[in-house]
Amino acid sequence: MELTDDPAEIARDVAAVGRVSTVPALLKIVCQHTGMRFAAVARVTDGTWTACAVQDDIAFGLPVGGQLEVNTTLCVEARAARKPIAFDHASTDPVFAAHHTPRIYGIESYVSVPIVLPDGTYFGNLCAIDPAPNVVSDARTLDMFKLFAEVIAAQLHLEDSQKASSEALACERETSQLREQFIAVLGHDLRNPVSAVAGAGELLLRRGGDPDLLRIGERLRRTARRMSGLIDDVLDLARTRLGNGIGLDRERIDDVSQAWCDVVDELVQAHPDRDIRLKLMDVGCRVNGDRGRLQQLLSNLLGNALAHGSPDEPIVVSAHTEGGDVVLWVANGGAVIPADTLEKIFQPYWRPATSRPGGGLGLGLYICREIVRAHGGSIQARSSAEEGTVFEVRLPVVAG
Structure with a gap:
């Protein structure tokens, strides 16, 4: 499954990250442990980069919901490789000294780790930047970022599951109310016209005399019996499906x-x-x-x-x-x-x-x-x- 660039879906995912209470604490720990002064959880696709949570101590100016041109970031490369990208000092790094991302954003140290949901969906990246050099490419730091990314992915999956369960419960409650209304209509409102039909049939049969009236009366009586039987059957079905089973007068x-x-x-x-x-x-x-x-x-x-x-x-x-x-x-x-x-x-x-x-x-x-x-x-x-x-x-x- 791939995320889309639909604005409504982006807004939904930003809100989902906002409901994960552990994310702000994780971003603070990242900054305190590494010395980085900007950390974020980003939602990343081939076409968009959207900030879902931000810890900003350098006035970078990117708010929650803010977007960057995805091709100006290194997250798009981490997404393509599904591997972390990290460097301690861009100016002296043989790979990233000439890279456009450090130059565009004026950063020296950088780390970005993929956030992959349990179903394999690539959600985005846990990343951190700083204008000053910091040691972030060592195995211990990268392991911490990977662990935090897994925690965020698991929390997002749990959030999605809880939301689906809540929606299913609300739908079931609404369905239950509709069933009760349906039973009430069947048990009362529909029986009145059926009784009227049966009464008309009995009246015609009691009058006797005209063969046509007798034939119509008998037809009305049979029709009313059949309609009453159908109502009883549907009522029994509704009761069993509500979990009460067939009622017995033992x-x-x-x-x-x-x-x-x-x-x-x-x-x-x-x-x-x-x-x-x-x-x-x-x-x-x-x-x-x-x-x-x-x-x-x-x-x-x-x-x-x-x-x-x-x-x-x-x-x-x-x-x-x-x-x-x-x-x-x-x-x-x-x-x-x-x-x-x-x-x-x-x-x-x-x-x-x-x-x-x-x-x-x-x-x-x-x-x-x-x-x-x-x-x-x-x-x-x-x-x-x-x-x-x-x-x-x-x-x-x-x-x-």
């Missing part, structure tokens, strides 16, 4: 089979053209759970079977006890579901490519999984040509 259910029989009876009446078979074996055990949620679980599984199973083959609902569990099966015939698809069916909003338009939001099986989890159970799906597609739910029973 009670001791002495015979869960009766609760599931009621669900099957309703769907048999609603789909008289489908073959729905019920096989409830020894389920005379107690379950600690939410009756309504357990009925919603079976209703969703049956709805899935009705939507995706073969209409010419039976749907079988069976339940029995096995060890310490109540085991519920919903099986349907039809095309075998590929293994890679089985891995996705419990994901929210996921629907197979063969789904018909308007078939729902793809939340039914996801909500089934969350209901089972809330009850401390497990759910899995399998599909083969021999036994069709089977959803198996296991729920723990209450001892005694």
